[in-house]
Amino acid sequence: MDTNDLFASCRKGDVGRVRYLLEQRDVEVNVRDKWDSTPLYYACLCGHEELVRYLLANGARCEANTFDGERCLYGALSDPIRRALRDYKQVTASCRRRDYYDDFLQRLLEQGIHSDVVFVVHGKPFRAHRCVLGARSTYFANMLDTKWKGKSVVVLRHPLINPVAFGALLQYLYTGRLDVGVEHVSDCERLAKQCQLWDLLEDLEAKCEKVSEFVASKPGTCVKVLTIEPPPADPRLREDLALLADCALPPELRGDLGELPFPCPDGFSSCPDICFRVADSSFLCHKAFFCGRSDYFRALLDDHFRESEEPAASGDPPVVTLHNISPEIFSHVLYYVYSDHTELPPELAYDVLSVADMYLLPGLKRLCGRSLAQMLEEDSVVGVWRIAKLFRLARLEDQCTEYMAKVIEKLVEREDFVEAVREEAAAVAARQETDSIPLVDDIRFHVASTVQTYSAIEEAQQRLRALEDLLVSIGLDC
Numbered sequence: 001m002d003t004n005d006l007f008a009s010c011r012k013g014d015v016g017r018v019r020y021l022l023e024q025r026d027v028e029v030n031v032r033d034k035w036d037s038t039p040l041y042y043a044c045l046c047g048h049e050e051l052v053r054y055l056l057a058n059g060a061r062c063e064a065n066t067f068d069g070e071r072c073l074y075g076a077l078s079d080p081i082r083r084a085l086r087d088y089k090q091v092t093a094s095c096r097r098r099d100y101y102d103d104f105l106q107r108l109l110e111q112g113i114h115s116d117v118v119f120v121v122h123g124k125p126f127r128a129h130r131c132v133l134g135a136r137s138t139y140f141a142n143m144l145d146t147k148w149k150g151k152s153v154v155v156l157r158h159p160l161i162n163p164v165a166f167g168a169l170l171q172y173l174y175t176g177r178l179d180v181g182v183e184h185v186s187d188c189e190r191l192a193k194q195c196q197l198w199d200l201l202e203d204l205e206a207k208c209e210k211v212s213e214f215v216a217s218k219p220g221t222c223v224k225v226l227t228i229e230p231p232p233a234d235p236r237l238r239e240d241l242a243l244l245a246d247c248a249l250p251p252e253l254r255g256d257l258g259e260l261p262f263p264c265p266d267g268f269s270s271c272p273d274i275c276f277r278v279a280d281s282s283f284l285c286h287k288a289f290f291c292g293r294s295d296y297f298r299a300l301l302d303d304h305f306r307e308s309e310e311p312a313a314s315g316d317p318p319v320v321t322l323h324n325i326s327p328e329i330f331s332h333v334l335y336y337v338y339s340d341h342t343e344l345p346p347e348l349a350y351d352v353l354s355v356a357d358m359y360l361l362p363g364l365k366r367l368c369g370r371s372l373a374q375m376l377e378e379d380s381v382v383g384v385w386r387i388a389k390l391f392r393l394a395r396l397e398d399q400c401t402e403y404m405a406k407v408i409e410k411l412v413e414r415e416d417f418v419e420a421v422r423e424e425a426a427a428v429a430a431r432q433e434t435d436s437i438p439l440v441d442d443i444r445f446h447v448a449s450t451v452q453t454y455s456a457i458e459e460a461q462q463r464l465r466a467l468e469d470l471l472v473s474i475g476l477d478c
Helices: 002-012 015-023 039-045 049-057 067-075 079-086 100-111 130-136 138-145 163-175 182-194 198-217 236-248 287-293 295-301 327-339 346-358 362-373 381-390 394-406 415-431 438-449 455-473
Strands: 117-121 124-128 153-156 178-181 225-228 274-278 281-285 319-322
Touching (some): 002 015, 015 049, 039 067, 049 079, 067 198, 067 225, 100 362, 117 163, 124 130, 124 163, 130 138, 130 236, 163 178, 178 182, 182 225, 236 281, 236 327, 281 327, 287 295, 346 362, 362 381, 362 394, 381 394, 394 438, 415 438, 415 455, 438 455
Parallel strands (some): 117 153
Antiparallel strands (some): 274 281
16 A cells, blocks of 8 residues: 555655655655556656655666666656766665665675685686575575585686676575676576576566567667566565575474474585574574674674684584573574564564664564554554654554554543653653654644545544643643
8 A cells, every 4th residue: 555655656746755655654665566667767757856866865776778777767757857867876785774685685795794605707706605595596505515515616617607697696696686788698598597597587588578678669778787676575585595594493493383384405504604592492593694684693793792602513603692582582583684574473573672672683673563563452552652662663653653543532531642642742841842742743644644535524623623632631732
């Protein structure tokens, strides 16, 4: 529903609504509709320059000489928009707000942190991680366990293996995305066949056909870079990397979690390099993932806290003991770190949220927020709203006030809600920065946003009157 609202708002040029959807509702800025169009494309097509600049500044992709870039440029309604697109600079990882997981995987490939194998293709080195390659490709899993077993350097000299295409293939294995010059597409297709990556081969063929049709129908366009990216909500990458969490899970916990959806294949070795001991359970994991996803674990494993490691038996990974956490809760951390997702029951959401905050995992905190949002009822909404404020979960806080707006006539009779309003008012008075109460303002906003028909006006007015009567009764005039 929020996604449809985003597309509609981009067509209308409603910058305020788009800002709200991206920053409060956490909608993906590069989402695509069934016509393979992005919010940026509609903003360009409809001539909304301010909105185009906002989207570009917040991570909308529009690289030159790509299908998306040329499509936006060709469809732009005005010259100022075309100039903004030509001046486009990719949002850097330091200022990008979303795509945390995708950004992590791209950095993992580019920086090669904690890599354990190097491929040398006609003299050009590529650092990689056995666990990622094995989880993403049966071909690589077999080769790393047979012909390349125990090798830290693998030299590939075959004349048909192009280094550019090999780099693009690694990008696909790590991120699900591939960017390659059109002159190297045939080399990529050859490698995809060799590595039995049939999904990639199919995507390359379909993209080539789409680009050819676009260039033929739009004179003057020039697509030099072919981009493959997974469709919205495509689970393949996350499911493949969840295999590493499956392998790290202690045997005694697998029965409690039921049948694993992605069991470890016979002979697959994930090559762990760190063991986390939680209570009496041992999780065999990978530093690359934990250090790359969490500053807490980076400090624990890479920086000055390395003395936390315990001596390990010869050939075994070092052991680090984690305190004040149960194996069950750590299992949710484990699956999030590897796959950016975990099946989180609402009853465990608060415990996982506290740990996610301690381990500096903002994405896991947001997942907990989504789980807590399922618990919204008249009796619980104020408590969940307090949790959202405490842990700075903007989307959950917004969902709480949206729910409060729907049941405000009943909430005004509840002491916990009245106390929350008083506390908000006291905080405002202490700051002396505004004469309004944020909680009240948010509820008013959501009451007003539900008015779409004439018949809804009276209902909204009744809700607002109930809120105003409460404020008067407790001596707050705002």
